[in-house]
Amino acid sequence: MRSFVALFRKELRSYFGSPPFYFVATAFLAYAGYYFHSDLIYFITFGFGLNIMENFWQILFVDLRLVLIFAVPLLTMRLLAEERRLGTLELLLTYPLRDGAIVAAKLGACLVVVATLLAGTLVYPLLVYHVEPFAFEPLFAAYLGLLLFAGVCASYGLFISSLTDSQVLAGFLTALPLLLLWLLSWNEAAAASGTLPVVRAISLFNHFQPFSVGVIDLRDVFYFLYATGLFVWATLRVLEARQWRGRR
Amino acid sequence: MIRSELLTKYYGSVRAVGGVSFSVGAGEVAALLGPNGAGKSTVMRLLTGYVSPTAGRALVGDVDVAERPVTARRQIGYLPEQVSLYPEFTVRRYLGFVGEVKGLARRRRRAAIGRVIEQCGLGEVADRHNGTLSKGYRQRVGLAQALLGDPAVLVLDEPTVGLDPVQAVEMRELIRTLAGCTVLLSTHNLTEASALCSRVIILSHGSLVAADTAAELGRRLEGAGRLVVRIDGPPDAVAQGLSALPGVLGIERGEPDGQAGVRFVVLASNPEPVQRRLAAMAVAAGWTLLEVQVKPPTLEDLFVRLVGSEP
Known part of the structure; x- marks a missing residue:
């Protein structure tokens, strides 16, 4: 456990001690702030007096989900690709640590960072509540949904990062499919009618929808956890590949 | 202390090592010799649990490395051929991280870091970032991280490769001070092997050619x-x-x-x-x-x- 904590802390230190994190955090909060402002103006202009959850918060959380699609790949791209590039992975894999602990520490640290970014957006509900009190409870569901969504994106990013020693390539290959799935989630005409039901079933975005209106459906929770577990499993298989590849 | 029993490793269909058996007793310093591609690094990676054998087994003490890799790794300090360090860490902080990963409690860790810094002559660079160190100092930091936690076994893959003659001599002197530790070091340098090691293990094309004390091999x-x-x-x-x-x-x-x-x-x-x-x-x-x-x-x-x- 001490070994896991050591690596987890080292990962957190690497995030919070590196300038790129502050660039990502600034961009994330700038875009989140922009969406908060524009969605609020929209709500005040066209939906004032209507249900605030459906007419404002849902729109904002769906927009925050889009910002995460860009932010998470920037956070995950270095996780294993950097270790490969530096050559530190070999040494790390010879310490008294299980492969699972390495993956868990890296993913856990990344999720803490995402949670920190999301915590920065908590100021929005507080501001709105100050002007017009509303029920907070549905927002917990929405934030839980964002975290679960980020968990899948981060585990997918970690998996991609384990495949290459190029951070840029890892970031690109993480962001691109997420962006494609997002496009398909609102532009269904782009998908063939035969593949549409499949796309809907596996789409991260459709499973996020209930959370954005404050509903926690256990099937969606299970879906997100299952998808995260799947990419963690795939990452472990990549690390195991050293057994037959004979190199880092 | 180290035992290799018919150790065999295939990468796909390529045999890296086959049927390699040898042992190194407690406190002995052994050299693993062989030309490029002989399988030296593979044997070392098998001993450290970085990869598992296709057949045979590697034992550190009584622990089968493939069956209980984490337990075995607690007894091993490993210096890989390419010493790669986190560049953003200072030497002291890096050693602190390694000590923590190796499970050392805070007080013991602090004492151990001070000891290896002194032992490896890192005092004057202890607060410098790893990324700014010369090759010689990086190699010393590599040895220092291997020594942390007082491992019973040290596995050193080409510890002097890439060093200039002065640095190589200093590294050899450093290794010579590791009395009481079981050391397996791979090298291309036969002078180094003769000077440092009491036992010699020779590999060629993934097979064991000889494994004996230097004196016994001399008698041949x-x-x-x-x-x-x-x-x-x-x-x-x-x-x-x-x-x-x-x-x-x-x-x-x-x-x-x-x-x-x-x-x-x-x-x-x-x-x-x-x-x-x-x-x-x-x-x-x-x-x-x-x-x-x-x-x-x-x-x-x-x-x-x-x-x-x-x-």
Whole structure:
């Protein structure tokens, strides 16, 4: 456990001690702030007096989900690709640590960072509540949904990062499919009618929808956890590949 | 302390090592020798649990490395061939991280870091970032992280490779101070192996060629010797003629040194008759024999005899 904590802390230190994190955090909060402002103006202009959850918060959380699609790949791209590039992975894999602990520490640290970014957006509900009190409870569901969504994106990013020693390539290959799935989630005409039901079933975005209106459906929770577990499993298989590849 | 039992590793269909068995006793310093591609690094990676064997087993103490890798790794300090460090960490902080990963409690960790910093001569760079260190200091930090936690076994993959002569001597001195630790080090440098190690393990093409104490291996060469000869004649023809002489185990051609003739080192199973044949050959060919010296065999000679090529 001490070994896991050591690596987890080292990962957190690497995030919070590196300038790129502050660039990502600034961009994330700038875009989140922009969406908060524009969605609020929209709500005040066209939906004032209507249900605030459906007419404002849902729109904002769906927009925050889009910002995460860009932010998470920037956070995950270095996780294993950097270790490969530096050559530190070999040494790390010879310490008294299980492969699972390495993956868990890296993913856990990344999720803490995402949670920190999301915590920065908590100021929005507080501001709105100050002007017009509303029920907070549905927002917990929405934030839980964002975290679960980020968990899948981060585990997918970690998996991609384990495949290459190029951070840029890892970031690109993480962001691109997420962006494609997002496009398909609102532009269904782009998908063939035969593949549409499949796309809907596996789409991260459709499973996020209930959370954005404050509903926690256990099937969606299970879906997100299952998808995260799947990419963690795939990452472990990549690390195991050293057994037959004979190199880092 | 270290036991390799019929250790075999295939990467896909490629055999990296096959049926390698040897042991290194507690407190012994052993050298793993072999030409490039002999399987030295694979054996080391198998011993550290970085990869698992296809067949056979590696034991550290009584622990099977493949079955209980985490337990085995607690007893091993490993210095890989390419020492890669996190550049953003200072030496002290990096060692703190490694100590924590190795499970050392805070107080013990602090004491251990101070000890290895002193032992490896890192005092003046302890608060510098790893990314700013010279190759020699990086290698020292690599050794320091391997020493953290007082591992019973040290596995050092080419600890002096890439170092300048002064740094290499310093690293050898450092290794010499590790009394009481079981050390397995791989090297291309036979002088280094002779100077540091009591046991020698020789690999070639993934197979074990010899594993014994340096003294015992020396006895295998009893009767053999090295002839240092200088002949004035066409170098290629001389080399060919020397290699073809009965009783010659191997030859090494010297670089031109500005003196007359070409210098050859000839390893012979019995130097005396070879010396006579050599003289007769030179006379018959019309070459001038300028110098002949008989010297006792070295580890290098044994290597050439067993492996048949340069390390």
